[in-house]
Amino acid sequence: MSVESVFPQLEPLLPRVSKPVQYVGGELNATVKDWDATSVRWALMYPDAYEVGLPNQGVMILYEILNEQPDVLAERTYAVWPDLEALMREHGIPQFTVDGHRPVGAFDLLGVSFATELGYTNLLGALDLAGIPLHATDRTDEHPVVIAGGHAAFNPEPIADFLDAAVLGDGEEAVLEITAIVRDWKAEGRPGGRDELLARLAETGGVYVPRFYDVEYLPDGRIQRVVPNRDRVPYRVFKRTTMDLDDWPYPKQPLVPLAESVHERMSVEIFRGCTRGCRFCQAGMITRPVRERSLDGIGEMVQKGLEASGFEEVGLLSLSSADHSEIGEITRGLADRYEGTNTSLSLPSTRVDAFNVDLANELSRNGRRSGLTFAPEGGSERIRRVINKMVSEEDLIRTVTTAYSSGWRQVKLYFMCGLPTETDEDVLQIARMAQEVIRAGREATGRKDIRCTISIGAFVPKPHTPFQWAAQADPETVDNRLRKLRAAVNADRSLGRNIGMRYHDGKPSLIEGLLSRGDRRVGRVIERVWRDGGRFDGWSEYFSFQRWVDACAAELEPLGVSLDWFTTRERDETEVLPWDHLDSGLDKEWLWADWQDALDEREQDDCRWTPCFDCGVCPSMGTDIQVGPSGTALLPITPVGKGSPVRNPALRS
Numbered sequence: 001m002s003v004e005s006v007f008p009q010l011e012p013l014l015p016r017v018s019k020p021v022q023y024v025g026g027e028l029n030a031t032v033k034d035w036d037a038t039s040v041r042w043a044l045m046y047p048d049a050y051e052v053g054l055p056n057q058g059v060m061i062l063y064e065i066l067n068e069q070p071d072v073l074a075e076r077t078y079a080v081w082p083d084l085e086a087l088m089r090e091h092g093i094p095q096f097t098v099d100g101h102r103p104v105g106a107f108d109l110l111g112v113s114f115a116t117e118l119g120y121t122n123l124l125g126a127l128d129l130a131g132i133p134l135h136a137t138d139r140t141d142e143h144p145v146v147i148a149g150g151h152a153a154f155n156p157e158p159i160a161d162f163l164d165a166a167v168l169g170d171g172e173e174a175v176l177e178i179t180a181i182v183r184d185w186k187a188e189g190r191p192g193g194r195d196e197l198l199a200r201l202a203e204t205g206g207v208y209v210p211r212f213y214d215v216e217y218l219p220d221g222r223i224q225r226v227v228p229n230r231d232r233v234p235y236r237v238f239k240r241t242t243m244d245l246d247d248w249p250y251p252k253q254p255l256v257p258l259a260e261s262v263h264e265r266m267s268v269e270i271f272r273g274c275t276r277g278c279r280f281c282q283a284g285m286i287t288r289p290v291r292e293r294s295l296d297g298i299g300e301m302v303q304k305g306l307e308a309s310g311f312e313e314v315g316l317l318s319l320s321s322a323d324h325s326e327i328g329e330i331t332r333g334l335a336d337r338y339e340g341t342n343t344s345l346s347l348p349s350t351r352v353d354a355f356n357v358d359l360a361n362e363l364s365r366n367g368r369r370s371g372l373t374f375a376p377e378g379g380s381e382r383i384r385r386v387i388n389k390m391v392s393e394e395d396l397i398r399t400v401t402t403a404y405s406s407g408w409r410q411v412k413l414y415f416m417c418g419l420p421t422e423t424d425e426d427v428l429q430i431a432r433m434a435q436e437v438i439r440a441g442r443e444a445t446g447r448k449d450i451r452c453t454i455s456i457g458a459f460v461p462k463p464h465t466p467f468q469w470a471a472q473a474d475p476e477t478v479d480n481r482l483r484k485l486r487a488a489v490n491a492d493r494s495l496g497r498n499i500g501m502r503y504h505d506g507k508p509s510l511i512e513g514l515l516s517r518g519d520r521r522v523g524r525v526i527e528r529v530w531r532d533g534g535r536f537d538g539w540s541e542y543f544s545f546q547r548w549v550d551a552c553a554a555e556l557e558p559l560g561v562s563l564d565w566f567t568t569r570e571r572d573e574t575e576v577l578p579w580d581h582l583d584s585g586l587d588k589e590w591l592w593a594d595w596q597d598a599l600d601e602r603e604q605d606d607c608r609w610t611p612c613f614d615c616g617v618c619p620s621m622g623t624d625i626q627v628g629p630s631g632t633a634l635l636p637i638t639p640v641g642k643g644s645p646v647r648n649p650a651l652r653s
């Protein structure tokens with residue numbers, strides 16, 4: 001049965017809301033298919049505003065892969081701002097997709113991409129607006145299967161009650177496999193209803209269906225065990241890994257936003273995974289092993305993506321872009337190719353070394369050299385050993401000196417506060433470091449107008465990292481240290497006026513900590529916060545710490561646990577963690593050993609260049625680290641601006 005667009009009801013309301021263009025769809029490279037000509041239909045959601053969600057690569061990739069299937073339809077939906085939400089409720093308009101303006105409740109699947117946990121209340125808002133029961137167990141065969149993906153899905157327990165399923169890891173192949181299962185089940189006449197469909201998904205071992213697992217607790221509030229409550233369901237659910245990125249050159253047709261968005265450029269992911277081993281970094285841990293895209297694969301994606309989108313800027317995306325084994329060839333090849341054109345290139349790398357500056361210089365040959373970003377993450381050498389960020393102060397000074405001498409005027413340094421074992425002194429070292437940077441820059445350039453901005457975020461311990469057992473610092477400690485740091489920066493006026501300082505207070509991070517390491521009991525808190533008006537928790541203007549504190553008191557304390565219990569409490573080795581049945585490939589014993597090494601201030605090398613240190617990922621997944629040199633041809637080097645591009649015969653058509 002065909003599904004009507006809600007646009008006729010929506011359109012008259014749009015002049016009454018802010019940024020109405022975000023709801024109209026029709027972006028370049030968007031797809032609207034005939035509903036009746038397809039057999040499996042996905043609504044894909046990024047649970048934040050359009051301006052943040054549209055550039056999301058994960059959603060863009062899955063949208064395109066699904067729409068390439070002739071009998072599959074995928075449309076996008078984003079969180080609507082509270083002004084439109086109120087009007088939609090008043091006029092009975094359901095959560096809709098921006099492509100066909102179809103009601104989300106009519107789709108077979110609702111796939112939600114969580115890059116951050118602060119989007120959880122927006123999930124509830126969308127479900128409610130869509131008319132989908134909040135609790136998965138209240139849904140019938142008529143409702144979409146709600147599936148979470150993205151990095152936060154590595155511990156979906158806090159939202160387990162609201163999800164039918166979650167997928168850990170890469171989605172490229174997973175969404176096609178899920179589609180096939182749904183297609184068959186529908187074609188067979190939906191045997192066994194929703195329950196059978198979920199069982200078929202769970203049976204694959206790579207789709208987690210929370211309702212098929214029972215959580216038992218100890219009297220002291222800790223988890224005793226998590227066990228499957230039916231046959232056919234595995235004890236542990238494994239993560240998905242797309243091994244050959246060259247086989248999945250998506251997005252081929254990047255979406256071009258209609259309204260202003262956070263990323264007005266095209267991104268090409270040059271590799272996935274990271275083995276640097278920063279102990280705080282969940283993304284680095286859960287996306288192992290390293291898988292590089294080949295040189296010609298990257299060249300082809302850049303060329304075709306630019307042709308398809310008309311973007312004038314390309315970002316070479318990854319967790320640490322300067323670490324691609326052929327990054328020199330990539331930047332040189334692309335800089336040659338686009339020299340003299342309007343296309344600018346950027347490398348969002350934060351690695352602290354002079355080579356990184358060389359790469360940035362190469363990419364900005366014709367452009368303005370405004371700012372470069374580096375991430376030492378910790379202020380003292382000691383704390384950098386704890387977090388395994390092997391950067392010496394000399395490295396940093398040498399790197400920024402090279403940057404200032406090459407014409408860069410602004411250097412931005414990222415740090416964290418509240419790290420395990422941290423003292424005031426570790427944080428105060430950030431001020432000294434920034435002052436040294438300004439001194440070195442002035443000396444190297446002879447100029448007074450150079451700037452250094454220090455940007456500081458509160459550390460949040462994350463699942464599947466060596467810091468998953470750590471006590472999170474309370475917001476008062478973080479805020480106090482940052483106050484002292486500000487005073488130390490300003491203590492020397494002549495240097496301090498060239499140093500900018502940006503930080504957020506520690507309160508939102510404590511809530512992020514609750515949502516990151518929480519278990520199923522935290523679901524009640526999320527629901528209460530949402531019912532009390534909580535949404536867009538990633539936005540300071542909407543976030544209310546008090547609302548979360550009150551909801552924790554009401555929902556957790558009767559159960560004998562609390563906000564502090566979930567956040568500022570250190571866990572011991574024997575504790576069953578809420579995500580232990582979700583397999584990221586990392587060996588828990590290795591993670592614990594690495595946590596002990598952190599406490600002993602012992603560093604760990606990068607296994608790309610040194611022997612394997614047995615984190616567990618490669619053997620458990622039957623895979624290997626994949627780094628170049630790829631042996632493939634260089635990128636086509638005829639500059640586009642000086643004649644028509646010569647196609648490299650090595651490029652696939």
Ligand code: B12
Binds near residue numbers: 057113319538
């Ligand atoms: C570009 C980027 C941004 C951009 C754009 C964000 C956007 N809308 O895409 C900006 C600058 C805005 C940004 C902001 C933030 N970011 Co950011 N960002 C990135 C970055 C560099 C790339 C993301 C990316 O495109 N990855 C590649 C795509 C292909 O991967 P993916 O989205 O995970 O999708 C794959 C799978 O997860 C899966 N999948 C995803 N969704 C779904 C859904 C379903 C149903 C299924 C089956 C599968 C599936 O399939 C996809 C293909 O394999 C990553 C680091 C990285 N390299 O991943 C950090 C990263 C995602 N960001 C991060 C953070 C913390 C933030 C902020 C919270 C920072 C802040 N304090 O403000 C905000 C949050 C913004 C928001 N509200 O969402 C962290 C998340 C860490 C975590 N979960 O603990 C990361 C990992 C960086 C890091 N190392 O810490 N970010």
Ligand code: SF4
Binds near residue numbers: 275290618
């Ligand atoms: S198993 Fe060894 S080679 Fe593979 S990611 Fe872990 S440490 Fe590196």
